Amino acid sequence: MIKKLLTVAISLALLTSTGHVLAQGNAGVGKTKAASCAGCHGEGGNSMMPGFPKLAGQHANYLVKQLKAFKAGERNAPMMAPLALGLDEKSMEEIALYYAGGKISANPALTLPANDDDDDAPTKTEEQKKAELDALITQGGDLYRNGNLSREVSACVACHGPYAEGNKPAAYPALHSQHAEYLIKTLMDFKNGQRTKNTENMMYMIAKKMTDDDIKAVSYYISSMK
Numbered sequence: 256m257i258k259k260l261l262t263v264a265i266s267l268a269l270l271t272s273t274g275h276v277l278a279q280g281n282a283g284v285g286k287t288k289a290a291s292c293a294g295c296h297g298e299g300g301n302s303m304m305p306g307f308p309k310l311a312g313q314h315a316n317y318l319v320k321q322l323k324a325f326k327a328g329e330r331n332a333p334m335m336a337p338l339a340l341g342l343d344e345k346s347m348e349e350i351a352l353y354y355a356g357g358k359i360s361a362n363p364a365l366t367l368p369a370n371d372d373d374d375d376a377p378t379k380t381e382e383q384k385k386a387e388l389d390a391l392i393t394q395g396g397d398l399y400r401n402g403n404l405s406r407e408v409s410a411c412v413a414c415h416g417p418y419a420e421g422n423k424p425a426a427y428p429a430l431h432s433q434h435a436e437y438l439i440k441t442l443m444d445f446k447n448g449q450r451t452k453n454t455e456n457m458m459y460m461i462a463k464k465m466t467d468d469d470i471k472a473v474s475y476y477i478s479s480m481k
């Protein structure tokens with residue numbers, strides 16, 4: 256009996272160590288295959304452009320799921336679709352492992368976008384701007400942790416976690432330090448049925464209930480999480 260258990264333990268140990276070596280090898284291939292992605296997603300997946308999502312440190316299973324969705328046309332994204340069409344499942348996994356092994360970069364201190372839609376508005380003082388930004392982030396943090404009961408918006412923390420680290424086994428994406436501009440765009444896309452119209456997609460159902468103001472506030476909050 257003991258001997259049998261030992262054999263099981265040893266073969267398990269062997270299995271996990273080869274699994275580990277394989278994963279590292281694949282990530283190495285993934286790095287080469289991800290060369291063409293760097294132009295938009297940045298070196299190592301830390302995009303410098305706020306409209307392009309950072310991929311560094313994201314859960315590999317979430318990345319693969321998105322690449323498959325682009326390829327199948329289930330996630331509507333004109334820029335990504337043709338690129339995903341050229342990737343087979345193995346390459347998707349290799350690239351995803353490479354990005355997942357990185358670390359997302361923190362964002363520089365937030366500023367409110369210039370108020371260019373209202374030319375006649377008196378220019379705000381630095382203090383007013385700071386107060387407005389603080390209020391927005393507080394509002395976003397409240398929605399993130401508690402949701403909104405009256406509008407039935409679920410608390411983000413339930414799935415995306417207290418540090419917006421996501422949930423790896425469930426393939427719920429990490430969100431912390433993502434660009435605010437991308438977060439706002441993709442939440443608006445969920446809300447308007449642009450990203451998907453699949454009613455089984457939890458975010459489509461949740462974003463529908465969010466106001467534009469909720470989206471802005473929670474995106475600013477999340478992008479400031481390290």
Ligand code: HEC
Binds near residue numbers: 288450
């Ligand atoms: C021309 C610019 C461009 C290039 C090159 C590019 N991407 Fe993208 N990628 C985007 C944009 C824009 C989005 C956001 C799509 C949307 O939701 O509208 C995106 C989204 C993604 C997402 C989803 C991220 C998330 O958080 O949901 C993944 C994964 C991704 N790209 C992987 C790749 C990979 C892998 C490559 C290289 C094979 C690549 N991209 C090349 C522009 C690009």
Ligand code: HEC
Binds near residue numbers: 442456
């Ligand atoms: C019931 C679980 C659940 C809850 C609650 C939830 N999410 Fe999500 N979220 C998901 C899943 C699953 C995805 C991936 C959707 C997909 O594959 O298209 C996701 C994706 C996202 C994305 C896209 C990330 C990317 O990189 O493109 C954002 C942004 C987001 N959620 C924000 C929020 C916010 C803000 C809240 C709270 C108001 C919230 N989520 C509440 C499960 C949840």
